[in-house]
Amino acid sequence: MQSEATVSPPRHLSRRNQPSTSTAPRSGSRLRTLLGLHQPQPEPRSDLHDTLYVIPRPAADAHDMRVFENVAKMYEGGSRSYESCENARGLAPTPDAGCSSGMGVARGFLPRLLEMITTPKRKGKSKIVYDADGELLPLDGEEGELIDDEACFMEPHDSDGIDLLVMLPPELALHVLSQLDKDSIVACLAVSHAWRRLASDDTVWRTLFYRQPGWFVNIPRRRAQTLASQTASTQLLQPRSPSLLSSLNISPSRRTSAEPARPRTVSSHGDISLNWPDLFKQRHKVARKWYFGAAKSNKLAGHLDSVYCLELDTAADTIVTGSRDRSIKIWSVRTGELKETLQAHEGSVLCLKVELAKGFMCSGSSDRTIRVWERAGGSWGVKAVLSGHAGGVLDLRMDDKWIVSCSKDTLIRVWDRQTLQQHCVLKGHEGPVNAVGLQGNQVVSASGDGTMILWDIENGSRVRTFAGHDKGLACVEFKDDTIISGSNDRKIKVWSASTGDCLYTLPGHELLVRALAYDSMSRRLVSASYDRTIKVWEFGEGRDGWKLVREFKNLHDSHIFDVKFDATKIVSTSHDQKILVLDFAYDVDALLFT
Structure with missing residues (x-):
C-alpha cells in the first residue's frame, strides 16, 4: 500500500x-x-x-x-x-x-x-x-472551492460505444425493431429517448400485432360503406405499393420517420387511424384471459325448449339460435336483448348457417326441409324451401358456391347456391350423417356408423374413408388440410385430409363430444360435450401437439348441443334452453378485435 x-x-x-x-x-x-x-x-x-x-x-x-x-x-x-x-x-x-x-x-x-x-x-x-499544493485559486475574481469527493460524481460516464440503431435511417431502424418479440420491444423503450421514439412507432407494434396467430383488426360492418370511400381506411387495411417493410407481410406504416406516434383515435366520420401500441396492449390483455383470467358470463333466456344450434357474429352484434320450439331467434351480443323471432319450420330447428353481411341464411329442421332466408328492408323472409331428404336435416354448410346438407336418411345433398338446384347426392354411409364439413370442392361427412368420408363435389366420388373412432361420430370441422372429429367414444381426433392419417387423439371428455369449433389461424379448438364442460385446446410451435389450455365445467344445467367462439367470446347452447355467453373482453374496448 x-x-x-x-x-x-x-x-x-x-x-x-x-x-x-x-x-x-x-x-x-x-x-x-x-x-x-x-x-x-x-x-x-x-x-x-x-x-x-x-x-x-x-x-x-x-x-x-x-x-x-x-x-x-x-x-x-x-x-x-x-x-x-x-x-x-x-x-x-x-x-x-x-x-x-x-x-x-x-x-x-x-x-x-x-x-x-x-x-x-x-x-x-x-x-x-x-x-502546487492543490489549493483552488480564485475564479474570475471570486473566491470558490472545489471538493474532491470520491463517492459522488456529477459527470456522465464516458463511453466509447456507438449507438448503431440511432445511426441507421429510420426505416431500417424500424425494420430491425419489428423483428423483436414483445418483451424485447418493451425493454427497448427504456434504453434512451431515441430508442423509445423508435420502439413506440406504429410500424413496430403493428408488425408485432399481426405476427400473433389469429390476431386481426376488423372495421365494424355497419360503417363499411362509409369507410370504403375513405383513403385512410383503405391504407389501414390493405398494403400500399411495395416499400421497405413490405417483406413483413403487413400493411406498411403510413409514417416512415422515427418521430413518436401521436395518440390516435377512431373518429365517427370514417377517418380511421389507430394507436397500435395501445391496440396491442388491449388485445394482449384479452389473449391472456383465455388462459388465466376470469370471463364474464351471461345467460340469454327466451326459447321454450332445447336450443340445438347457434351462429355468432360479434362484429355485427348478433347471435342467431335455433330451437326445438321451432323458432329462430336473433339476439344482441352486447346487451343480450332479443331482437327478432322467426317462425317458419314445422319441426325443431336442428341446424343453421348465416351470412349477415350478405343477408343470407339457411336453416335445417326435423321437418326434413331446408329454408333459405333473405333479409330485405331490415327483416328476414323465406326465399325458398329445399326438399328431398327423407329424414331430419341434421347439419348444414355453405360457401359462395355450394349449400351442403346431411340427414338422418344417411345421405348428403349438395345444392347450387345461385340457382338453388340440387347438384348431386352423395351415398356411402350406413347410418345417420350427423355432421358435414365443406372446403372448396370437397365435403367431409361424419356418421353415426363410426366413419368419415371425404367426397369430391364436382364428380360426386368418394376420395377416402377415415376410420379410427370406436363409436359413432357427432361433429366435424374441416379447415385447410385439417379435419377434426368428435365422437361418442369421448375422444377428439385430428386428421390429415390429404393423407387420411390420424395425427392426434385428444382425450378428456367424459361423455359424447357433441360440438366442435376450430379456427385455423389461431390454431385454437373449442369442444363441448354432454358432460356439461367446454374445453379450449391449442396447437403451438415447440409444444407436443395439441394441449388443453382451459376448461369450463358445469356452465349449463344439462347437455351442451353447440358451441362457437371468436377472439373475445365463447357462446354455447344447451338442453337447458339457455344460451351462455362467456366474455373475455368485458373490461376492454374490443370492437376492432372481432
Whole structure:
C-alpha cells in the first residue's frame, strides 16, 4: 500500500474531461477564424509553469481534425447538403442548427460541432486552475472551492460505444425493431429517448400485432360503406405499393420517420387511424384471459325448449339460435336483448348457417326441409324451401358456391347456391350423417356408423374413408388440410385430409363430444360435450401437439348441443334452453378485435 509520506499530484489533477487552458489545435483555429469565432488566447506565462498545475484538455484526434477541415472546405465551397453535414460524426441537424440556408449554418450547426468535439463535456464551465499544493485559486475574481469527493460524481460516464440503431435511417431502424418479440420491444423503450421514439412507432407494434396467430383488426360492418370511400381506411387495411417493410407481410406504416406516434383515435366520420401500441396492449390483455383470467358470463333466456344450434357474429352484434320450439331467434351480443323471432319450420330447428353481411341464411329442421332466408328492408323472409331428404336435416354448410346438407336418411345433398338446384347426392354411409364439413370442392361427412368420408363435389366420388373412432361420430370441422372429429367414444381426433392419417387423439371428455369449433389461424379448438364442460385446446410451435389450455365445467344445467367462439367470446347452447355467453373482453374496448 502506498505510504502516507508519498507525495503525488492531487487526484483531481488526473480526472478526465476537465476544461483546460490550452488553445485549440491549429486546424481548429483556422475553422474558428473562418466562422468568425476566433478569440486569441495568450500563452500561459512561463513564470507560472513552476507553480501551477494546469489540467490538460484532451486534444481532438486526427479524425476530428480531418472532419473540421472537410466541414470548413465544404462551407467555403458553398456546399450545405444534409449528407455532407451528416458525415460529421453522425450528428443530425436540428431546426435551429441545420444545413439548409445561409449564415444560419455558421451560427448553428458548425459552431456546435466544433464545440462538441474540441471541448467535450465542457457544458459552459470555466477553466479550473490549482496551485502546487492543490489549493483552488480564485475564479474570475471570486473566491470558490472545489471538493474532491470520491463517492459522488456529477459527470456522465464516458463511453466509447456507438449507438448503431440511432445511426441507421429510420426505416431500417424500424425494420430491425419489428423483428423483436414483445418483451424485447418493451425493454427497448427504456434504453434512451431515441430508442423509445423508435420502439413506440406504429410500424413496430403493428408488425408485432399481426405476427400473433389469429390476431386481426376488423372495421365494424355497419360503417363499411362509409369507410370504403375513405383513403385512410383503405391504407389501414390493405398494403400500399411495395416499400421497405413490405417483406413483413403487413400493411406498411403510413409514417416512415422515427418521430413518436401521436395518440390516435377512431373518429365517427370514417377517418380511421389507430394507436397500435395501445391496440396491442388491449388485445394482449384479452389473449391472456383465455388462459388465466376470469370471463364474464351471461345467460340469454327466451326459447321454450332445447336450443340445438347457434351462429355468432360479434362484429355485427348478433347471435342467431335455433330451437326445438321451432323458432329462430336473433339476439344482441352486447346487451343480450332479443331482437327478432322467426317462425317458419314445422319441426325443431336442428341446424343453421348465416351470412349477415350478405343477408343470407339457411336453416335445417326435423321437418326434413331446408329454408333459405333473405333479409330485405331490415327483416328476414323465406326465399325458398329445399326438399328431398327423407329424414331430419341434421347439419348444414355453405360457401359462395355450394349449400351442403346431411340427414338422418344417411345421405348428403349438395345444392347450387345461385340457382338453388340440387347438384348431386352423395351415398356411402350406413347410418345417420350427423355432421358435414365443406372446403372448396370437397365435403367431409361424419356418421353415426363410426366413419368419415371425404367426397369430391364436382364428380360426386368418394376420395377416402377415415376410420379410427370406436363409436359413432357427432361433429366435424374441416379447415385447410385439417379435419377434426368428435365422437361418442369421448375422444377428439385430428386428421390429415390429404393423407387420411390420424395425427392426434385428444382425450378428456367424459361423455359424447357433441360440438366442435376450430379456427385455423389461431390454431385454437373449442369442444363441448354432454358432460356439461367446454374445453379450449391449442396447437403451438415447440409444444407436443395439441394441449388443453382451459376448461369450463358445469356452465349449463344439462347437455351442451353447440358451441362457437371468436377472439373475445365463447357462446354455447344447451338442453337447458339457455344460451351462455362467456366474455373475455368485458373490461376492454374490443370492437376492432372481432
